[in-house]
Amino acid sequence: MPAITGEEYKSRIDALDTEVWLDGKRIDGAISCHSAFKGVIQTQAELYDIQNNPDIKDTMTFISEKTSERIGASYLIPKSKADLEKRRQMVQRWARHSGGLMGRSPDYMNTVLASFAASIDVLKGEVNCFPERLVRFYEYARENDLSFTHTFVNPQSNRSKFAFFEKDVTNARIIKRMEEGLIVKGAKLLATQGGITDEILVFSAPGAQENCHAYGFSIPSDTPGLKFICRESFVNEDSPLSTRFEEMDTIVIFEDVLVPWERVFFHDNIKVANDFYVKGKFVPFTLHQIVARQVVKTEFLLGVAGRIVETINIGEYQHVQSKVTEIVRGLETMKALLYYSEAEAELDETGVMVPARQPLYVAINQFQEQYPRFTEIIQLLGASGLMSIPKESDFASPVGAEIDHYLRGYECKGKDRVALFRLAWDLTMSSFGSRQTLYERFFFGDPVRISQTIYQLYDEAASLNLVHELMNIKS
Numbered sequence: 001m002p003a004i005t006g007e008e009y010k011s012r013i014d015a016l017d018t019e020v021w022l023d024g025k026r027i028d029g030a031i032s033c034h035s036a037f038k039g040v041i042q043t044q045a046e047l048y049d050i051q052n053n054p055d056i057k058d059t060m061t062f063i064s065e066k067t068s069e070r071i072g073a074s075y076l077i078p079k080s081k082a083d084l085e086k087r088r089q090m091v092q093r094w095a096r097h098s099g100g101l102m103g104r105s106p107d108y109m110n111t112v113l114a115s116f117a118a119s120i121d122v123l124k125g126e127v128n129c130f131p132e133r134l135v136r137f138y139e140y141a142r143e144n145d146l147s148f149t150h151t152f153v154n155p156q157s158n159r160s161k162f163a164f165f166e167k168d169v170t171n172a173r174i175i176k177r178m179e180e181g182l183i184v185k186g187a188k189l190l191a192t193q194g195g196i197t198d199e200i201l202v203f204s205a206p207g208a209q210e211n212c213h214a215y216g217f218s219i220p221s222d223t224p225g226l227k228f229i230c231r232e233s234f235v236n237e238d239s240p241l242s243t244r245f246e247e248m249d250t251i252v253i254f255e256d257v258l259v260p261w262e263r264v265f266f267h268d269n270i271k272v273a274n275d276f277y278v279k280g281k282f283v284p285f286t287l288h289q290i291v292a293r294q295v296v297k298t299e300f301l302l303g304v305a306g307r308i309v310e311t312i313n314i315g316e317y318q319h320v321q322s323k324v325t326e327i328v329r330g331l332e333t334m335k336a337l338l339y340y341s342e343a344e345a346e347l348d349e350t351g352v353m354v355p356a357r358q359p360l361y362v363a364i365n366q367f368q369e370q371y372p373r374f375t376e377i378i379q380l381l382g383a384s385g386l387m388s389i390p391k392e393s394d395f396a397s398p399v400g401a402e403i404d405h406y407l408r409g410y411e412c413k414g415k416d417r418v419a420l421f422r423l424a425w426d427l428t429m430s431s432f433g434s435r436q437t438l439y440e441r442f443f444f445g446d447p448v449r450i451s452q453t454i455y456q457l458y459d460e461a462a463s464l465n466l467v468h469e470l471m472n473i474k475s
């Protein structure tokens, strides 16, 4: 089957009987028509249509070796630096459609699954591991252009170093091994886009301590016993971004869920569960997708800051220039790290071209700190303008002409100025905007622990030797 269209995605999601709970009620009927989901599902459908645009088919798709059909490039396992570049261009083309605001456009999870399939060497020859099932499933997903959510992280009930002394009563765990498959019970969080994808990929979080928590599998979103519990919706009909890009986050509950063996990639193996993250290709490939998107998002933030400067004519002030330059520095650094990761990519022993990890780790860890600062800069430049944002209905009312007059900007009408400031508010201050900030801080992991990982992995030998050389010490 070739890369799907937007309509195919929508009808497939609507046909599922997924158990999604919002505001204390189970969602009934076509989820693509529900007010909390219709915007993001429509945007996602547009992404699938972009994938089918004949003018950019060479960027967005590649030819399947199995069927000779054109399939999504987000499933491509790169074998050369040209493949990595193609992947970057594909990610950025999709990211431009949302200004980088959709962290879970389908390329994110498709990249994760491709990276898992490219890491089967970690599973080979290990107990309770089924690399051939993982490859079969990857090919099935790739050829059918399946969409995914995922959940890896355990509930936040106790994060102390000694939590393993306590009896675990929350984390999803294997409670039975049956002839038909595994039975899983418990919870996981979060699953962004939970309930609006074909499948959910479930892997144990790094650091599993018991066999029952060491697993990796994928199941259809409407598997019996699987429940997605939504946070409140941040869709606000008067906000330009949330109506199109609000990706719901869900808690996932497994109520004695049967995972058929064909979908179990490994189970009851703590060593493999941890090696899969550390030695597999999940980190470099997923970070390559993430940083490519974050570059586009930074371009978007820079554009919003620049438009505010123009609209109220504040470009002559030195501190305004410095603040905009801070975003420029962030953008150029992210781009440099992304290209550096490609330039330093290496073909590994399995024939896969792996981007360099360190520049990508540095990029994400830096962005976790910079993104909140960029949003702060937009607030500092926008000031009260971010609160003078009457709605469309105000402009259409008897006081509309006065509002249009009094809220005008430098060489622009009140209505246009308000549209820009409403967008800046939605980006940085609304519930949608605040969630964007939390997302960039945490979605790939705790910034503190990512920084520790950089410290632990960084090879300082050249720097240490330089000190010895300059001090003329023989080591």
Ligand SMILES: Cc1cc2nc3c(=O)[nH]c(=O)nc-3n(C[C@H](O)[C@H](O)[C@H](O)COP(=O)(O)OP(=O)(O)OC[C@H]3O[C@@H](n4cnc5c(N)ncnc54)[C@H](O)[C@@H]3O)c2cc1C
Pocket (backbone or CB within 6 Å): 150, 151, 152, 153, 156, 159, 189, 190, 191, 192, 193, 249, 435, 438, 439, 442, 443, 444, 445, 446, 448, 449
């Ligand atoms: C908007 C959003 C969307 C997300 N979407 C998904 C998704 O789709 N799928 C998914 O699997 N996950 C998702 N996540 C979860 C994300 O991976 C986690 O937030 C992240 O890994 C951090 O874990 P935590 O939230 O449990 O924080 P915790 O680990 O509980 O950390 C809380 C605080 O305690 C500190 N802390 C805890 N333990 C330690 C320690 N060992 N050492 C030092 N400090 C510590 C942290 O620094 C932090 O300050 C999402 C998160 C957000 C915010």
